[in-house]
Amino acid sequence: MSMNTCDFCAFPFAKWLYLAAERPLVGLVDDEGQGLLLDDDGRWRACATCSSYVDRRDLMDLVEHSLEAMRTAGAPVPTDPEGLAQLGLFMAARYAALTIPGTRKLPL
Ligand SMILES: [Zn+2]
Numbered sequence: 374m375s376m377n378t379c380d381f382c383a384f385p386f387a388k389w390l391y392l393a394a395e396r397p398l399v400g401l402v403d404d405e406g407q408g409l410l411l412d413d414d415g416r417w418r419a420c421a422t423c424s425s426y427v428d429r430r431d432l433m434d435l436v437e438h439s440l441e442a443m444r445t446a447g448a449p450v451p452t453d454p455e456g457l458a459q460l461g462l463f464m465a466a467r468y469a470a471l472t473i474p475g476t477r478k479l480p481l
């Protein structure tokens with residue numbers, strides 16, 4: 374993995390770094406009721422394609438693009454509609470931090 378891998382789709386040539394104004398804190402509960410709290414660092418590298426989605430606040434297409442990249446890479450992506458919807462909502466919730474005013478976009 375290069376240092377400039379896109380954090381959304383793993384494309385190896387990210388062009389931008391987004392610094393979220395607020396660090397997202399997203400909770401996830403699995404089927405057994407186990408809670409998992411993700412506190413990411415609020416730094417997201419984005420390739421040209423993904424940054425265009427972020428800049429348009431187009432989270433749904435950003436999620437779809439990320440899921441497609443995960444499938445292509447052979448990562449486990451749910452195939453049932455419910456599991457897929459759950460993962461999509463979770464990803465959108467994380468990405469939503471980038472739409473908060475004050476998020477900065479810096480060239481890499
Ligand atoms: Zn990307």
